[in-house]
Amino acid sequence: MPDKQKNTKLFLLLLVPIITLLAGCEFKDIDKNVFVSIIGIDKSDDEDKPYKITLKLYVPTSSFKQSPEPEYAYLSQNGETLSEAIRMLESYSDKELEFGHSKLIVIGEELLKEQKVSEILDFLLRRPDIQMISWIAVGRPSAEEIVKMVSQGENAAYPALFNYFEDIGTESQYIVTTFLFDFRRRLTEDGIDPVLPIIEGKKKKKHFEINKAYVLVNKKEPYELSSLYTQTFNILSMNASVADLSTKREGQQFVARIDSINSKFKVIVKKNNKIELDMDTSLVGYISESKNQLKTEDLSYYSRLFEAEGEKFFTDFLTEMMNIGADPLGFGVDYNSRILHNKRMSAEEWNEAYKNAEIKLKVHADLKSTGIIQ
Amino acid sequence: MSRYYYYLILINMVANVIASVPAILLQFHKQGSVSSMILAAIIGTILITIYTRFFNAFPGMTLPDLLKKTTAKWFYNPFILLLALVWFIAGLITLVTFAFLLIRFVTPEMPIIQIGSTIILSVIFGCLMRSERVLYTIELVTLITFPLTIFIFYKAYTSDNLNWDFVKDAALYVNQMPNLNSFGACLFLFLGVVNLFIFNRFFTEKQSFKWKHAALIGVISTMTLFTTYFIPIGFHGFENIDELVYPWISTSDSIRMEFFIIERVLFVFILFYLGIAFLSILIHWHVSMEFLKFVFHLEKIKFRGLTVGTVIPLPFFIGISLYFLRELNEYQLFRISGLFYDSLIFFFSLITILLFFIKRRMKNARQAKEY
Numbered sequence: 075m076p077d078k079q080k081n082t083k084l085f086l087l088l089l090v091p092i093i094t095l096l097a098g099c100e101f102k103d104i105d106k107n108v109f110v111s112i113i114g115i116d117k118s119d120d121e122d123k124p125y126k127i128t129l130k131l132y133v134p135t136s137s138f139k140q141s142p143e144p145e146y147a148y149l150s151q152n153g154e155t156l157s158e159a160i161r162m163l164e165s166y167s168d169k170e171l172e173f174g175h176s177k178l179i180v181i182g183e184e185l186l187k188e189q190k191v192s193e194i195l196d197f198l199l200r201r202p203d204i205q206m207i208s209w210i211a212v213g214r215p216s217a218e219e220i221v222k223m224v225s226q227g228e229n230a231a232y233p234a235l236f237n238y239f240e241d242i243g244t245e246s247q248y249i250v251t252t253f254l255f256d257f258r259r260r261l262t263e264d265g266i267d268p269v270l271p272i273i274e275g276k277k278k279k280k281h282f283e284i285n286k287a288y289v290l291v292n293k294k295e296p297y298e299l300s301s302l303y304t305q306t307f308n309i310l311s312m313n314a315s316v317a318d319l320s321t322k323r324e325g326q327q328f329v330a331r332i333d334s335i336n337s338k339f340k341v342i343v344k345k346n347n348k349i350e351l352d353m354d355t356s357l358v359g360y361i362s363e364s365k366n367q368l369k370t371e372d373l374s375y376y377s378r379l380f381e382a383e384g385e386k387f388f389t390d391f392l393t394e395m396m397n398i399g400a401d402p403l404g405f406g407v408d409y410n411s412r413i414l415h416n417k418r419m420s421a422e423e424w425n426e427a428y429k430n431a432e433i434k435l436k437v438h439a440d441l442k443s444t445g446i447i448q
Numbered sequence: 449m450s451r452y453y454y455y456l457i458l459i460n461m462v463a464n465v466i467a468s469v470p471a472i473l474l475q476f477h478k479q480g481s482v483s484s485m486i487l488a489a490i491i492g493t494i495l496i497t498i499y500t501r502f503f504n505a506f507p508g509m510t511l512p513d514l515l516k517k518t519t520a521k522w523f524y525n526p527f528i529l530l531l532a533l534v535w536f537i538a539g540l541i542t543l544v545t546f547a548f549l550l551i552r553f554v555t556p557e558m559p560i561i562q563i564g565s566t567i568i569l570s571v572i573f574g575c576l577m578r579s580e581r582v583l584y585t586i587e588l589v590t591l592i593t594f595p596l597t598i599f600i601f602y603k604a605y606t607s608d609n610l611n612w613d614f615v616k617d618a619a620l621y622v623n624q625m626p627n628l629n630s631f632g633a634c635l636f637l638f639l640g641v642v643n644l645f646i647f648n649r650f651f652t653e654k655q656s657f658k659w660k661h662a663a664l665i666g667v668i669s670t671m672t673l674f675t676t677y678f679i680p681i682g683f684h685g686f687e688n689i690d691e692l693v694y695p696w697i698s699t700s701d702s703i704r705m706e707f708f709i710i711e712r713v714l715f716v717f718i719l720f721y722l723g724i725a726f727l728s729i730l731i732h733w734h735v736s737m738e739f740l741k742f743v744f745h746l747e748k749i750k751f752r753g754l755t756v757g758t759v760i761p762l763p764f765f766i767g768i769s770l771y772f773l774r775e776l777n778e779y780q781l782f783r784i785s786g787l788f789y790d791s792l793i794f795f796f797s798l799i800t801i802l803l804f805f806i807k808r809r810m811k812n813a814r815q816a817k818e819y
Contacts, residue, residue: 102557174712202553205712206701240706255702256609259685263614312608404613410686411616414623415478 105134108169109176111146111233113204114217115156115194116182123152124190126182127159128218129171132231144228150218156197174203177236179210179254180273182217186288186296195258206255209239211271212288219275226280235273238284247305247317248285264421265406267291269307272298289400297398306391310337310355311403318362321376321383326366330380330441332359341409342434347419350432351392351405357384360443368444377439384437392433399425449500449655452583455590456647456731457496457665460640461672462597463728466721467545468785470676470695472633477681477689482622484630485673492638493666495800499641500657502803506810508652511645512742518809525743531645532739534795539732540769541785543567546725547773548781553697554718564773568766571726575733575765576758580650582734586727593723600717601675603703610682618681632789637676638669639792642799643731646738693778737761 109132118126131147149166153159164171181194198204213220220235228234237243239251250271252260260268268290274283287304288296299307308314312335320329335357342350361368361376368376395402406424419427464470473481506514511531515524547564555563574585604610644651680695683702692698700717710716740761741747749757776784 202556205714206698207704207712242706253609253702253704255683255698259611259614259683262688263685264687404611407611407613407617411613411620414620416623 102170106169107172108132108134108147108167109172109174111176112178112180112221112235113173113176114180114182114213114221115185116213116217117185117188117190118152120152123154123159125154125156125159125185126150126152126218127156127163128221129163130221130233131167131171142230144224144230144233146224146233148222156194172203173201174205176204177208178233178239179204179208180213180217180220181210181270183212183214183272184216186212186270186290189293191290192261195261198254199258204254206253208254209236210252210254210257211239211273211284214272214274219277220273220282223275223277223280223282225282235282238273238282239271241315245314245316246285247308247314248301250287250304250308250313261290263407265401265408265410265424266404267401269299269402271304289395289398289402291398291400294399297400302387303391303394306387307402309335309357310339310353310388310391312337319357319380319384319387321380323379323383326364326376326379328361328364328366328368328376330357330359330376330439331362332357334358339403339405339408341405341412343409343413347423347427348430348432349409349427350434353388353392353433353435354438355384355388355436356438356440358440358442361441361445364444368448370444370448373441373444376444377441380441381437381439384439385435388435388437389433392435396429396431396433399429401428405431449657449661450651452587452647452650453500453644453655454665455583455586456643457638457640458594458668459586459590459724459727459731460643461637461669462594463542463721463724464637465672465676465696466549466725467542468782469633469636469789470680471693471782472786472789473630473677474680474689474692474695476627476630477618477686478621479630480621480624480627481630481677482619483624484626485634485677486622487626488631488634488638489666489670489673492635492669493662495635495796496638496641496665497657497662498800498803499644500661502807503644503648503651504655504657505807506648507654508649510649510738510742512739514806514810517813518806528739528743532736532743534792535732535736535739536765536768537788539571539729539736540772541781541788542725542728542732543571543769544773544776544781545785546722548778549694549697549718550722552694553714560773561770564770565766567726567729568769571729571733572762572765574730575737576762577734579647579734579738582730583647583650585730589723589727593720596716596720597724600700600703600713600720601679603705603713604675604679604683604699607683607703609702610679611685612682614686615678615682618678618686628790628793629786632791632793633786634673635793635796636789637672639796642796643735646735733765 110129111132112130114128116126116128118124128148128150131149133145133147135145149163151159151162153162160171179198181191225234238249250269252268252270257268257270260266270288270290271284272286272288276283285301285304287299287307289299290296305314305317309317314335317332317335318329319332321327337353337355339351339353342352344350405428409424410418473485512528515527543564547560547567550563551558551560574582680692680699681689683699684692689695697714701712701714703713705711705713741758746757746760747755749755749760
């Protein structure tokens with residue numbers, strides 16, 4: 075069909091000049107961007123400009139061989155608002171600041187105590203380029219110090235801090251992992267309180283320590299969880315997947331390595347606005363260290379000892395949380411999920427009930443082995 | 449039923465996850481959204497059954513064909529024009545919503561007009577295609593986008609960070625009276641079937657639509673509604689969920705796939721929804737264009753032997769959409785979508801009555817012929 079062929083040729087002829095209209099991407103070239111890896115937010119000394127932002131920037135290099143050591147650039151600026159500080163920072167850099175790849179947000183300890191978290195959160199959530207899956211943590215002594223520190227043994231182009239929170243690196247039982255969206259929902263909901271890990275920078279030793287956490291209770295000073303409580307929280311909320319727990323009872327002293335954790339809880343409502351917190355935790359593992367010689371036939375006896383010890387730990391933790399009125403595990407939300415909305419008790423009644431709640435805790439321990447030796 | 453029929457219904461359901469439907473539902477999270485959803489699931493399934501049964505009775509006939517036979521001209525022309533307008537607005541809302549999403553999350557440096565024109569350009573030629581080709585396009589794009597979209601939903605459901613307590617909390621608000629806005633938004637999910645007004649011309653063979661087909665559609669739509677409403681709540685809590693402007697975008701940004709090509713699911717999600725939004729606009733505008741052809745007999749307008757009539761509506765389509773792209777802000781878009789969904793409740797109730805009327809007339813006409 076010559077006619078059709080002619081049409082096709084005409085079409086192609088028209089198409090060719092259109093190609094000249096292609097002017098390239100509207101995107102900025104990748105070498106005109108500089109990628110932010112960690113955002114640090116602090117309280118500044120300046121009264122008028124209360125916020126201080128510190129950014130850790132990846133320094134672009136052409137190849138790994140050229141710079142096997144970790145190299146970063148840092149920018150720091152005070153501002154009345156966070157956006158103002160960032161606007162000033164943009165004038166310090168010849169390239170566009172790209173926040174889309176930042177994976178960690180560090181808030182300075184002082185700023186956290188000033189009750190300004192919701193203002194910071196507003197900024198972080200409102201910007202579309204900041205990931206909701208970035209981790210959020212508290213920096214001690216300040217966010218700036220944490221952001222500017224490079225720990226020993228850090229790989230090039232991958233900040234060591236990410237490995238702490240990512241499951242593919244260390245799996246310590248002391249590290250709480252909080253995503254930005256999780257932080258938001260815990261902060262805005264009534265029945266559950268946010269928990270933020272504390273990153274301590276040990277400058278002399280050149281490493282980070284992350285084994286404590288803050289619980290933010292509504293309109294109160296943030297409560298610091300000790301390492302032991304942080305670990306207990308991690309186990310009860312199933313944040314940790316493995317844990318070492320020691321037992322010292324009836325002349326026996328051993329450490330059990332738990333590799334399967336399962337924890338459930340529910341709120342049981344009784345008469346007169348009284349509640350009972352019902353917790354059920356199952357721990358499966360083996361004994362990894364002992365002061366005395368162990369016998370395999372006594373494994374179930376060791377399990378009982380371990381259960382008693384676990385129950386004591388967990389009850390201590392819950393009692394402490396109830397005393398300060400903090401609810402990091404979300405009993406309040408669990409209560410809401412059981413009672414029709416128009417039959418629930420008011421927030422004040424719930425707080426009162428939570429403080430006086432009965433604890434019914436059961437630990438099912440199952441130690442499967444004494445390890446390689448008896 | 450033919451698989452193309454299911455595509456029509458599915459696209460409308462899934463495309464709305466990204467539009468204002470979840471935002472409207474979550475806006476009224478404490479004023480009866482859950483009961484509205486249940487009510488809409490029941491009424492929607494009934495509506496789908498009625499419409500499908502009706503068009504099955506007249507294989508290969510479009511609604512304008514049927515109206516021509518049964519109604520007077522003074523009613524026929526304005527009515528079809530109104531239909532064309534409704535379908536145009538439906539496509540326009542999706543277009544503007546998606547252009548806003550793109551400028552907010554993907555290409556903030558690009559002017560909105562350029563984003564809009566890019567989408568319009570790819571859609572507009574599709575509108576001029578023949579109906580069966582549109583259906584083939586739908587199949588192609590659906591096969592590419594659906595598996596990944598479903599995978600993202602699967603990841604959302606299996607995520608550790610999905611807190612089911614929030615979901616249960618939200619579900620317990622079931623004992624409230626349904627409200628109109630939520631109901632309208634939910635019902636829009638079920639209205640994919642009305643595209644049969646034009647696309648029925650493709651289904652020339654007699655199809656069977658039994659209760660099991662209706663049940664299948666009912667189950668799928670209930671699952672879609674459930675996902676649309678409850679997954680954002682599971683990720684972002686219940687109390688302040690209404691402060692999210694794009695609930696599903698925030699939700700996809702809260703899903704993490706650390707071993708996937710891209711860790712941040714948001715971009716994959718937007719990219720694949722671009723495909724689905726494209727289909728949604730394509731279907732709506734194609735139907736709108738076909739209605740216009742019926743009113744103005746566009747295919748008869750010729751210039752030097754070339755049929756130029758069919759391209760006459762294009763400048764209007766492009767012009768009006770670009771105008772609204774520039775003028776609207778997010779709140780106005782949200783309000784307009786809400787009002788549009790509400791008005792559709794009444795509009796399609798009236799059309800359902802009209803269908804019964806047509807059916808009776810056609811029956812009479814057939815009987816008259818037999819005598």
